[in-house]
Amino acid sequence: MKAAYPLLALLFAGNPLVAHADASLRSVLYHFSMDSRGFSSSISMGGPYGGNVEENGSMGSGSRTGTIRLDVIRATQDGGLVVDVTEQIDRRLKDLQTVRCAVYGKSQDVICDQNLSATPEETVLLQYVGRFFYDPAGVDASGQWHTSPKVLVYRNMTIDNQYTVTKTDGDILTVKIDRSEKGAAYSSKTDGTLLYDARLDIPDAVKIATTAQRASGEGDMNLELKLLTDSMAPATNQTSHQ
Numbered sequence: 095m096k097a098a099y100p101l102l103a104l105l106f107a108g109n110p111l112v113a114h115a116d117a118s119l120r121s122v123l124y125h126f127s128m129d130s131r132g133f134s135s136s137i138s139m140g141g142p143y144g145g146n147v148e149e150n151g152s153m154g155s156g157s158r159t160g161t162i163r164l165d166v167i168r169a170t171q172d173g174g175l176v177v178d179v180t181e182q183i184d185r186r187l188k189d190l191q192t193v194r195c196a197v198y199g200k201s202q203d204v205i206c207d208q209n210l211s212a213t214p215e216e217t218v219l220l221q222y223v224g225r226f227f228y229d230p231a232g233v234d235a236s237g238q239w240h241t242s243p244k245v246l247v248y249r250n251m252t253i254d255n256q257y258t259v260t261k262t263d264g265d266i267l268t269v270k271i272d273r274s275e276k277g278a279a280y281s282s283k284t285d286g287t288l289l290y291d292a293r294l295d296i297p298d299a300v301k302i303a304t305t306a307q308r309a310s311g312e313g314d315m316n317l318e319l320k321l322l323t324d325s326m327a328p329a330t331n332q333t334s335h336q
Contacts, residue, residue: 116167116168116178117167118165118166118167119166119167119169120165120324120325120326121164121165121166121323121324122163122164122223122296122321122323122324122325123161123162123163123164123321123323123324124161124162124163124219124319124322125159125161125319126160126161126215126219126317126318126319126320127159127318128157128214128315128317128318129157129315129316130156130316131313131314158183158184159183159184160181160182160186161181161182161322162179162182162216162219163179163180163181163182164177164178164179164180164219164220165177165178165179165180167194173198173200173225173226174197174198174225175197175198175199175223175224175225176194176195176196177194177196177197177220177223178194178195179192179193179195179216179219179220180192180193181216190213191210193206193210193211193212193216194206195212197220197221197223198224198225199222199223199224199225199226199227199228200224200225200227200229200241201241201242201244202221202222202224202227202241203244203245204217204221214315214317215317215319218300218302218317218319219297219300219319222288222290222297222300223296223297227241227295228267228269228290228292228295230292233259237259237260238256238257238259239256239257240254240255240256240257241255242254242255250277250278251275251276251277251280252275252276253273253274253275254273254274255271255272255273256273257269257270257271257272257288258270265293265294266289266290267288267289267291267292268287268288269287269288269289269290270288271285271287271288271302272284272285273285275306278308279308279309280307280308281306281308282304282305282306282307283304283305283306284302284303284304285302285303286301286302286303287299287300287301287302288300294327297319297321298320298321299318299319299320300318301318302316302317303316304317
């Protein structure tokens with residue numbers, strides 16, 4: 095794993111709280127709306143490894159809205175990005191603690207500071223903001239491409255992401271999401287739609303529905319994300335995200 099991801103040594107070296115003072119190369123802000131139902135108290139959607147269900151009791155059923163700010167700290171030679179992600183939940187006085195993560199768009203691996211847990215909505219967003227998530231050279235004649243995260247191999251979890259471009263409007267792609275996860279007594283299925291800005295390499299909007307089952311419980315999650323601002327976008331484009 096060290097050979098595949100040399101960025102990990104950079105990501106977790108030193109005190110992560112001090113590292114969060116680094117200057118941002120790019121800052122984006124998303125609005126999110128999430129609801130989940132039916133999970134037992136020992137199951138939560140998300141986790142630091144790419145959106146799977148974790149038996150850690152950190153979520154439970156409910157709903158929430160708010161904003162997620164993602165700051166790009168650096169890009170690296172192995173194709174990764176170091177990002178800081180901070181969430182503000184409506185009707186809460188304080189933001190959640192900033193989490194530092196490494197994201198790889200080509201494989202969709204997401205590796206976060208193990209001392210802090212990314213929320214389900216943060217974890218989903220992080221899957222789509224990495225470099226080379228959309229690479230025209232990797233799209234077949236039917237408009238499809240596949241990704242499969244590598245860091246879950248040692249967890250006996252397999253993930254298959256299939257994407258299909260169903261519409262192109264200038265630089266904006268409408269992409270169908272079809273994701274499956276399997277491991278031990280666990281399985282999940284995610285369907286959704288992604289609006290992706292191929293020029294700015296960033297999702298404009300994400301809408302997914304996930305259902306999951308395992309011996310200790312089952313349930314579903316619905317999540318919508320919408321881009322509000324992007325520091326790299328032309329000023330005339332900012333209002334289109336409102």
